[in-house]
Amino acid sequence: MSPRFLCLPGYLQSGKLFAEKSSGLRKSLTKKKFELLYIDPPVVIKSKEELPFKLSEDEVEANSKWNSIVEQGINRAWWKHSDALGYEGFQESLHYLTKYIKENGPFDGIIGFSQGAAMASIMTNTISRLLDQEFKIAIFFSGFVFTDVENPNDDKTSLNYDIKDIAEYSSKVTIVHGYEEYYLPGASTLNTKIINIYGSEDAAVPAIRSEYLTSIYNGKATVEEYVHDGGHYLPNKKQFLNPIVESVVNVFEEKASL
Structure with a gap:
């Protein structure tokens, strides 16, 4: 049976869309007989006013961009973050993923981008106690940890x-209380x-935040870090x-030889 990966899109x-954006990795892994399953985030953003940024200073243009987002079905997230409400929808997403994996799994690995990478990290850390399972491998693109000062x-x-x-x-931040x-x-x-x-020039998730994600696994898991010289995107070259694909393949060849 082919190894199966669960893929979590970003905000x-x-x-x-995530399948399209990750075409380089997706095609490489598919050629190696891996199965990648891309799912939609469960939290629906209902209006442009719920976004943490303006789509445009011009109201007509902003409405046009928002309508396009809705038409594409990408008005979705794993949570909506604000200082007042925290990570609204997070528990809903955690329950959704747990139920999805229980009903459609098990999965050998998980892949996430940005907000999806942050969610993939949390699932990686907690799946053993939620479902008594473990992923063999987890791949995070532009991921981060819930931090506060x-x-x-x-x-x-x-x-x-x-x-x-x-x-x-690391000396100046801490994990958000309650998480x-x-x-x-x-x-x-x-x-x-x-x-x-992650990208060294990422303006959406600064590289230091992704580096901090690496640090939480030090001494607790085998970690490989790959840094590209670009911004907030999925590298496809x-x-x-x-080398990333080779590392993934090696994990399953090692498991098979045990």
Whole structure:
């Protein structure tokens, strides 16, 4: 039976759009007889006013862009974040994914982009206690951890964009209160191999946030980190993807030989 991957889109993406955006990885893994299943995020964004940014300063143009988003079916997310409401819809998404995996799994691996990568990380960390399963491999593109500032006088945006040293960054942020259980508390370890991929010039999820995601697995899982010199997108060049695909294949060849 072919290894199966569950694929989680990012914010304002559908499974269909994520499949298109990840065509390089998808085609490479499909050729190696892997099965990739792309699903839609369950949280529906009902109006452009719910977005954390303006689509345009011009109202007519903003409405046109919003209508296009709705028509494409990409007005979706894993949660809606705001300082007032926190991660609205997160528990709904966690329940949705748990139920989906229970009914359609098991899955050998999970792949996520941006918000989907953050959700994939949480599922990777918690699936053993939710469903008594583990992924063999988890691949995160532009992922991040739910963080807050350690010192209330610090500005989180400034920390995310100005700090380049992971030790300094780690000393200034903490996991958001109430979400610690989703990030391998205590001595928890994983048998899952983690592949963390991000862009050094990512303006949406600064590289330091993805590097911090790598750091939470140090000593708790086998981690490989791949950094490209671009921004907030899924790299599709074979030269960059080939070692990643090779690493994925090796995981399953190792498991098969045990």
